[in-house]
Amino acid sequence: MTSNTGPLVGIAMGSDSDWSVMEAAAQALDEFEVPYEVNVLSAHRMPREMIGYGEQAHQRGLKAIIAGAGGAAHLPGMLASVTPLPVIGVPVPLRYLDGMDSLLSIVQMPAGVPVATVSVAGARNAGLLAVRMIAAFDPELTERMTEFQAELNTQATEKGRKLRAKVAGSSSFGFSK
C-alpha cells in the first residue's frame, strides 16, 4: 500500500496481559496490509521509556498510535501528551468494574490533549480508525476502505433478509411482517 516499509502504526499496551484484547487492532491492520509495531509501554511501570517512545514516534515514521490499557489507564493520555501524532485509546476491561475504570481514565482528557477513545475492548475499531487516518493520504487505501464498507453493507443486508425470512417468510423490506 506504501513505499514506506517501516511501521506506520504503533500499537502500545500497558502489559502483555492486554494482548488478548489488543490483537484485534493488529488483525484489522493486517487486513489492510498497514505495517505496525507492537510494544508494552507502561506509564506507571516504565515512565521514562514510555515518554521516550512517545517523543520519538513521529520521527520514526509512525502516523498514529493505538494505546490500550486497563484499570487506571493513563498510558493513552500520557502518550498523547508527548506526541504530535493522533492517539487512539482502547479501554481494556479487567476482572473488576467491567472496563468502566479504563474507559473513564482514557476518555475524559483535558482540552488540548485529545485521545480518540473507542468502546471498551473496541480494539478492532481502533485498528480500523487508524487505517482511515492513513487512508486520508492514500487513495489506494481509501478505495480499499470503501470496498470494506460496501461489504459490511452487503453482510448487513443479508442478515436482514435472513431474519425476515425466518420471522415471517416475508421478502418485504423494513419493519412490517
Ligand SMILES: Nc1c(C(=O)O)ncn1[C@@H]1O[C@H](COP(=O)(O)O)[C@@H](O)[C@H]1O
Ligand atoms: N493501565 C496500565 C498502565 C498505564 O496506564 O501506564 N500500565 C499498566 N496498566 C494496566 O495494568 C493492567 C494489569 O497489568 P498486569 O497484567 O501486568 O498486572 C493491564 O491492563 C495494563 O494495561
